């Protein structure tokens with residue numbers, strides 16, 4: 001069992017000893033280690049069962065630290081950092097040699113972000129090193145947005161969870177890279193495409209759908225963020241008519257469906273707020289996964305703002321469900 005409390009000194013102590021701990025961020029909980037300690041970083045991959053070819057994001061506590069980690073930083077990257085940090089934006093930049101190839105999975109680019117969570121920001125400002133931190137879930141499973149989610153998945157593999165309450169945003173950071181003059185979104189996240197374009201003008205979106213073994217685009221593993229139960233995505237009444245013989249649970253945007261018991265339905269936002277949907281999504285998937293049901297039927301949410309990232313996560317969560325359906 002991991003200790004769960006908000007003691008910064010303890011967190012700092014574990015990290016300075018080369019241990020791996022869970023940390024809160026505004027998006028999801030992370031599994032953090034000293035990015036300059038290769039053995040500690042290797043533990044992160046082992047604890048998550050994460051393939052070594054999938055690199056980690058470095059977390060920093062102030063913007064100036066970016067220069068310790070990256071070189072040839074485009075001015076537009078600095079403009080984005082100044083606008084959105086601390087916040088759910090990750091920048092892909094040319095890495096300095098001080099960063100181990102283990103962190104970046106041999107890529108010449110390093111992913112950097114400054115999270116917007118008061119406790120973790122304080123922690124990062126006290127540490128003499130950046131934290132390499134992926135989401136604190138087992139590889140492929142749903143990301144944790146509450147300390148209890150981390151405890152359930154990893155409580156027997158780590159000794160400390162820094163308590164920071166529920167993640168206020170609930171969807172991972174938006175990942176952005178730069179090629180020549182182009183600004184490229186590689187992972188849809190909680191900062192919307194619209195919000196980014198308001199600051200820097202038009203961007204390209206490269207979200208490729210590929211398998212685990214050929215993961216080249218961040219967060220692009222098709223079966224990802226996935227509950228153990230199959231999840232089918234689409235028009236719920238249609239799905240219900242084809243699955244009436246199974247025990248179904250429903251993940252709904254803003255309303256309950258008749259013909260299914262209310263206790264087998266999770267409504268993400270009764271008022272139709274996409275921000276509330278993002279806040280609830282990963283907890284809702286875990287709640288449905290724990291129900292006595294055979295299959296989760298889910299709606300898409302409106303495809304605008306943070307809704308695009310929510311639909312992206314739902315699509316990846318449904319991958320196994322789609323395979324089941326095809327058989």
Ligand code: TXA
Nearest residue numbers: 027029030055056057109110111134135172173218219
């Ligand atoms: O909101 C977030 O970004 C959370 C919190 C904990 O900060 N972190 C997170 O980490 O979502 P993770 O590891 O679950 O997802 C990070 C994604 C991965 O898909 C990885 O492939 C990509 O970022 N990534 C990291 N470093 C990269 C690099 N050097 N080049 C390309 N992709 C990279």
Ligand code: MG
Nearest residue numbers: 134135136143
């Ligand atoms: Mg993750």
